[in-house]
Amino acid sequence: MSLVLEPITEPRAYDEVVRAMPVTSALQGWGYGEARRTLGLVPFRFLLRRRERTVGALQLLRKPLLGGLNVLYAPRGPVLEDMSLLPEVASAIRAWARPSDVRVLIEPPFARDLNLVPEQIGPWRRAEAEQPEHTILVNLQRSEEELLANLHHMARRNVRTAHKLGVHAGRDDDFEAFWEIFTATNERAQLGAYPRAYYETMLREANAYGGEAYLVLARHEGKALAGGFFLAMGGGTYYLFGGSVKDDRPGTNGEVRKDVRAPTAFYWHAMLDAKAHGYRFFDFWGIPRALDESKHSFGLVKMKENFGGDKVWYPGYDFALSPLAPAVARALRWRKSFNNYRKRGTTQDVL
Known part of the structure; x- marks a missing residue:
């Protein structure tokens, strides 16, 4: 049976799963999502279920863009029982996503050696993370x-x-x-x-x-x-x-x-x-x-x-939900470079 996203609205029950899983992060906690809500992002929380068993959790933030489009983002997530579940998470997100969601970005933990960070994990491809990768x-x-x-x-x-x-x-x-x-x-x-x-x-x-x-x-x-x-x-x-x-x-x-x-x-x-x-x-x-x-x-x-x-590395990986995904990724990178230049006179990121 494939992995499914089961919506959860009980904060304590959700955080209990986030605390207990071996692959996890505090940025996947309920409170972090509420803080991001103040910036105009909308958090959605799920249990990752296979049959009757919970094998992970996921906090997805929907970030609105111009033109009615959105990107989905799992800060330092998803939360997993085992990293081998990552390919199935992509399929589960696709089944839930709206037509206006063009791209999803995740940031799972990886080895201490950059050479051991794969360029692709199933349908997930290496991308620029939002949080610091290193x-x-x-x-x-x-x-x-x-x-x-x-x-x-x-x-x-x-x-x-x-x-x-x-x-x-x-x-x-x-x-x-x-x-x-x-x-x-x-x-x-x-x-x-x-x-x-x-x-x-x-x-x-x-x-x-x-x-x-x-x-x-x-x-x-x-x-x-x-x-x-x-x-x-x-x-x-x-x-x-x-x-x-x-x-x-x-x-x-x-x-x-x-x-x-x-x-x-x-x-x-x-x-x-x-x-x-x-x-x-x-x-x-x-x-x-x-x-x-x-x-x-x-x-x-x-x-x-x-x-x-x-x-330790927390590399970014993305999964295209729409043919517009590459153009959206380039536009977001351009916006970040512009903001860097406006604040510090350089397009380079701080880290």
Whole structure:
């Protein structure tokens, strides 16, 4: 019997499947879809069923385009019992899709070696992903001593320096402090950001049905200097948004304050917090395929690499639902390049 999409409207029951499956992501959780709804996308949730058995779950976002057309997108999905089900997922989506849906994009996880990422999986063909394709995962099942030993020696030194200088980091409910850091970082690096309601909705909705969204801030003498927004579900937590700011307060006798290594303290304590809450891995989120010293991301990626994780691919794959699909993909790429140029003076992506 072929795979079928069974619509589900009960958030907790849906998230329970997303948490339990071995191939999964917090971006397939109900709360993430509700956040994307604030941007004009419409989420649809399904259980993947074969006979009477649930073998996966799928959150599809319908993204409206000009002319009444739509594209379908499964952020970091689908959720699966086994990757061998991917070809059948394409057939199930085709049976459900509307005539106005021209293309569907998925982002399943793959090996640490790019050479092991296939160009085609059944009807799915390699395509540009919407989320960053390349990331770093840290295995949190090691002891704290092993995690510390696995850090680059400079990161270990900075962790100890931050502690000695009185930096405290951990979960924090101060959204205003996070927002100040996040906004300042985006402006400094000429990055884009969604409206504030997007992040507030994710923080609220992702906590409502079995997943988790939370903030971690690193503070020195009460001032938040670094922080991030995390989305968690199942075995892992994902660092989606964040940044850091300089401490512009006057020091003793008007001197410039020391660098207290707040960003390093933030990452380290975010990892320890995730471990303490039972998560098995920590996803540092996007990094570029190759380091480029001319890009803003260079220093950030070097810092992430210093925490000793493994690089993993989440490649994009698409499936044409209409002959218009190639033209739509080209138009979306052009729009992304134009937005990059408008924001930063280059058509290149940040990562």
